[in-house]
Amino acid sequence: MRRSFLTLARVIVVLNILLTIFLIIATTTYPSITLSREMRGSPPVKIAASTTPLINTTAPPHIPATAQTNETLDKHAESILVGDTLTSYYEAEAYLLQTLALMLGLILGVTSIALFSEFKASRGRGYLEGAFQKFKVARTWYIVGLISASIILMYTMFIHVLNYRLYGSAIYLLLVFEFSILIFFTWRIMYIRKLQNELLRIMMFK
Amino acid sequence: MRERLDLVVIARMIEILYVEGAMKKTQLQMASRLNYKTFTRYLNWLTERGLIDVDSEDGYVKLTRSGLETYQTLVAWTRRYLEKI
Secondary structure (H helix, E strand, O other): OOOOHHHHHHHHHHHHHHHHHHHHHHHHHOEHHHOOOOOOOOOOOOOOOOOOOOOOOOOOOOOOHHHHHHHHHHHHHHHHHHOOEHHHHOOOHHHHHHHHHHHHHHHHHHHHHHHHHHHHHOOOOOHHHHHHHHHHHHHHHHHHHHHHHHHHHHHHHHHHHHOOOOOOOHHHHHHHHHHHHHHHHHHHHHHHHHHHHHHHHHOOOO | OOOOOOHHHHHHHHHHHHHHOOEEHHHHHHHHOOOHHHHHHHHHHHHHOOOEEEOOOOOEEEEOHHHHHHHHHHHHHHHHHHHHO
């Protein structure tokens, strides 16, 4: 049984949506306490711009440096014991949820464009018109696949940079998988481009 | 500026003329599902390329020999390439 590349593209796009949902769930629920201490980078230390007030008669009492360090360590230990997530450990939760929502929104948005073009193509009558509609639909699906693969690849790299021990070797598999998908869609788009040029030549556009 | 034309619409018009044969402009416009302004633009383009011929006396539109050949080439091309797209 022969399967077309278009069907494969549709399957990959659906797979990418599922993968995005999985990544969202995994990232927001991944506990930072399960990470090994060695693999953790040191959390960012906030340093005050100036510790000596210029003119302030009601300045707070001076706290010795050792006491301050202990306080910071206590806070840090507490946050780990509470069992917060990786995102909160890196203080990234402020923008990470928005990034995740944007990522899913973008992928679903471009997929809906492809579905709409599929619907439009189903209304085509006649052999030649149907074939040309299919050509346009294929181009749309390949572009959608390329966009979704790029988004997931970027996010995977982001996770990789954040902590390369996250998900173990799965992150490498994901990187390789998404990169190969990216190459596949680029190849298909180039092929479509070649066909389009040939078609324009037949139809005397050039 | 170069005109932007939809290949699907051109294919539709040529196919209608191939299947139905010569027909009046209005009939072709209705079958092409285009408004008058757009239809005229496509009709002029096809006439300029010598793919269709508009009879100045009775206003009938028909495919020329070149148009017929183009249609057959396109069908053969789509059978060859678009099946495995």
